[in-house]
Amino acid sequence: MLLSYLPLLIIALFGAGAFYASRARISAAPQRSLPGLPGHYGWYGTLWTVVPATLVYAAWTIIDDRVIRNVVLSDFPDLSGAAATLLYVSIENAAAGVMTDDVPMASVELLLHLENLSAAARFALVTAVSVLGFFWGWRRIRPELTARDRVETALLVALFIASIIAILTTVGIVLSLVVETFRFFQLVSPFEFFFGLEWSPQIALREDQVAASGAFGAVPVFAGTLLITVIAMLVAGPIGLMSAIYLAEYAHPRVRAVIKPLLEILAGIPTVVYGFFAALVLAPSMRNLGVDLGLTISSESALAAGLIMGIMIIPFVSSLSDDIMTAVPMSLREGSYGLGATASETIKRVILPAATPGIVGGFMLAISRAIGETMIVVMAAGLAANLTANPFEAVTTVTVQIATLLVGDHEFDSEKTMAAFALGLTLFIVTLALNVVALRVVQKYSERYE
Amino acid sequence: MSSYAATTISSQAAANRLLLRRKRAERRFQLYGILAISAALGFLVVFLASIVSRGYMGFVQTEVRLTVDFDQELIEAGSYRKMLRTSLSELFPNAGSSRAERRTLARLVSAGTVFVLRETVEADPAIIGTVEDVWVLASDPVDQFYKGRIDAALPEEERPISDASLARIAALEAAGRIDLRFNRSFFTRGDSRNPEEAGILAAIVGSALALLVTVVLSFPVGVMTAVYLEAFAPKNRITRLIEININNLAAVPSIVFGLLGLAVFLNVFGLPRSAPISGGLVLSLMTLPTIIISSRAAIRAVPPSFAEAAIGLGASRVQAIFHHVLPAAAPGTLTGAIIGMARALGETAPLLMMGMVAFVVEVPGGFTDPSTVLPAQVYLWADSPERGFAEKTAAATIVLLGFLLVMNGLAVYLRRKFEKQW
Structure with a gap:
């Protein structure tokens, strides 16, 4: 354990040493005007010491597990795939001191031996690279060296690499979703997935079941998502829009300064807390209310989940609509008032039409938020895929299915888990499209009044 | 509505009636606004009261x-x-x-x-x-x-x-x-x-470890990206691509980050399941856009004269940005980071995929130990049938909301204290 972190400590120590050594070297040089501060020369030395050694450390750490695995498993040429993985995991466990039966002790010893060897070799290599880098950099510390430029270039490269991570994240998301979805569509036809009316993925888990058994028709799942989103928007739309109108047009600035953050608390409450409230407080009381009224309301009704989700997204509607309406030029209002209109007539006939594109954009962002929301529906909506438009029945959503299909599943090759990725890709594309369109609409709108 | 215009005003009395009607419509409209706000805030009060009344015991x-x-x-x-x-x-x-x-x-x-x-x-x-x-x-x-x-x-x-x-x-x-x-x-x-x-110490420690990973990864990377985009990036296609990317990442549903974590961190890189290191990695990717966007806003708010004065005195552009602009933008950057962390603390869905919704008895001692997080603990207990857990769920929720309140309060305090008009 110590041996695995020791190289990093060595790198840090040598890096610090390189800084002071290089700075001392340049300070001792007989020249007054340098192309950089002494500190720049120090950093130059540090970079040469630290960067190559760290890269070596990272590369070794990433590669050595696989190499060791291949060497250990080369004793068992007839094993492959899951069986090999299973064996290797039990060998690893035995090496870590967990007692398991039926583990070839020779392999365990080989593993331990290789691990020790690898750690020692890594330590030696990292130290060597670090020392070499130290002397390489130190030797180059001369008054002619344009240290500031070089260090700053290195820094800019680091900044650029940091900003690439955002792109890498997107690439990672798209790749992981697309690869799994592609594998899924080799087993289940896309036509069946997008237009099939029956969703029961758990059945396909059984060995005797053929994957293309008609169990992967996602229409009920999409319909359930739509139903809950519609209910949520029926709550959040009017409440959010009217709140925004009041805050933007009627409220005293001081009232607005208090109410607006209070409304935004609604968006800051963790969704698991909403889910808890929906499942344990709202749903039971709604069911009891239904009994009193002679209605059958399922305890996992779409209505409960939709209502709570609607409340959660009120701030998404109200904040953006508020901003948009505040941005409508004062001259439009004044013109309307000048013609004798009341405030409400001005809002309804002048402000709202002018702000419509922006408000639509806000609604679209809220819808995308509602579609992607997970915890509320996981806790308050159902698991069974009912194709219904009755808000009192239980429906399921895309996010619920993704969560339930993947939780607690260690094997990763069944149609079930791949189906979750196909749903994930659909979700990603829909929310992305909503978001791109919404951002564009809002941007177009704000250009109009600039 | 359009009937107003069509009405021929025949007499003073009719005009007065019309005015009365319009004034009533005005008051009604204003009332709708007040009702909408009261509905939203009323729910907030009922919601918090119901959780506190269930949980304080x-x-x-x-x-x-x-x-x-x-x-x-x-x-x-x-x-x-x-x-x-x-x-x-x-x-x-x-x-x-x-x-x-x-x-x-x-x-x-x-x-x-x-x-x-x-x-x-x-x-x-x-x-x-x-x-x-x-x-x-x-x-x-x-x-x-x-x-x-x-x-x-x-x-x-x-x-x-x-x-x-x-x-x-x-x-x-x-x-x-x-x-x-x-x-x-x-x-x-x-x-x-x-x-x-049942207690929440394991969940609190798990949350703290995961957030530590998140802050260590996403804060430097986020600030570096913001500095690059605001101060150094050339206006070209790659820069545009990065900008669009960040804006869209901010709107990706959190569960999709969970899918990424599952497919890439757990299955390709072989990181341990249920461990703060893997959960923290996913959370940091999720928090990154928030931190970048708020840091960019903070850097943009610093007047260009700061950098110009430094450059005029012989500083390089890097020195001007890192010695003068970035310190002036620090409060805004920090506020954004705290808000991002608060969101990460309340997040459950991606951690569901990373196996962090788990029954954890032992308090985790390191970044690779099996652990759970506070919102995941709430989720687990909310599912338990025993009567006693309902109370625990609400109590854990109160603790979670308390942490969020402290973090957001800190962000607001920092913003108030250091907010400057240049």
Whole structure:
């Protein structure tokens, strides 16, 4: 354990040493005007010491597990795939001191031996690279060296690499979703997935079941998502829009300064807390209310989940609509008032039409938020895929299915888990499209009044 | 609406009526606005009140004072169970000695009491051979009854507590041996199958570890990206691509980040499941856009004259940005980071995929230990059927909301304190 972190400590120590050594070297040089501060020369030395050694450390750490695995498993040429993985995991466990039966002790010893060897070799290599880098950099510390430029270039490269991570994240998301979805569509036809009316993925888990058994028709799942989103928007739309109108047009600035953050608390409450409230407080009381009224309301009704989700997204509607309406030029209002209109007539006939594109954009962002929301529906909506438009029945959503299909599943090759990725890709594309369109609409709108 | 325009105003009286109607419409419209805001805020109040009213009892726990004879022979034999049984049957001498009766008697106190007694002895061996009063946790049904959540008027079969136990509770109460005390174990233990013993320490430590990973990764990378995009990036296609990317990442549903983590971090890179390191990685990717966007805004708010003055005095662009602009933007950057962390703290969905919704008893000691996080603990307990867990769920929620309140309060305070108009 110590041996695995020791190289990093060595790198840090040598890096610090390189800084002071290089700075001392340049300070001792007989020249007054340098192309950089002494500190720049120090950093130059540090970079040469630290960067190559760290890269070596990272590369070794990433590669050595696989190499060791291949060497250990080369004793068992007839094993492959899951069986090999299973064996290797039990060998690893035995090496870590967990007692398991039926583990070839020779392999365990080989593993331990290789691990020790690898750690020692890594330590030696990292130290060597670090020392070499130290002397390489130190030797180059001369008054002619344009240290500031070089260090700053290195820094800019680091900044650029940091900003690439955002792109890498997107690439990672798209790749992981697309690869799994592609594998899924080799087993289940896309036509069946997008237009099939029956969703029961758990059945396909059984060995005797053929994957293309008609169990992967996602229409009920999409319909359930739509139903809950519609209910949520029926709550959040009017409440959010009217709140925004009041805050933007009627409220005293001081009232607005208090109410607006209070409304935004609604968006800051963790969704698991909403889910808890929906499942344990709202749903039971709604069911009891239904009994009193002679209605059958399922305890996992779409209505409960939709209502709570609607409340959660009120701030998404109200904040953006508020901003948009505040941005409508004062001259439009004044013109309307000048013609004798009341405030409400001005809002309804002048402000709202002018702000419509922006408000639509806000609604679209809220819808995308509602579609992607997970915890509320996981806790308050159902698991069974009912194709219904009755808000009192239980429906399921895309996010619920993704969560339930993947939780607690260690094997990763069944149609079930791949189906979750196909749903994930659909979700990603829909929310992305909503978001791109919404951002564009809002941007177009704000250009109009600039 | 359009009828106003079409109305021919024939007389002064008609005009007045129309004006009255329009003024009423105005008041009505304004009322709708007030109603909408009241509905939203009213829900907030009901919501918080319902959680607090369900949860505040979770911070106290019914405890029973037992008089235990720490007999040396029993301790050496390791039969703490017998020690507990003796102590209970001394309290209720006529409880009967059949196996079933002894079991109902033992069910007054928590199933973990035996281990508590052992821990007491191990912590203070001097206690051996003495007779001491020990406060131990009551079992869940006793606790719920004592807190008034079980109706004693129900027939015996319909409540989880027997008539005999009710009589014993009354006897304990008369002797001053049962009381509500501050629930220390809620803050000092991990999860448990027994609601009375379940605590949130493991979840809090798990959350702290995951957030540490998140902040260590996403804060530097986020600020570096923001600096690059605001101060150095050339206006070209790659820069545009990065910008669009970041804006869209901010709107990707959090569960999709979970899918990424599952496919890439767990399956390709082979990081451990249920570990703070993997969960923290996913959370940091999710938080990154928030931090970048707010840091960019903070950097943009610093007047260009800061950098220009430094450059005029001979500083390089890097020096101007890092020595003058970035420190001036620090409060805004920090505020954004805290808000991003608060969001990461409340996030559950991606961690569901990373296996961090788990039954964790041991407090995790490192970044690769199995652990869970606070919102995941809420989710787990909300699913548990035992009555005692409903209260724990709400109590854990209060703790979670408390943490969020502190973090957001800190962000608001920082913003107020350091907000400058240049």
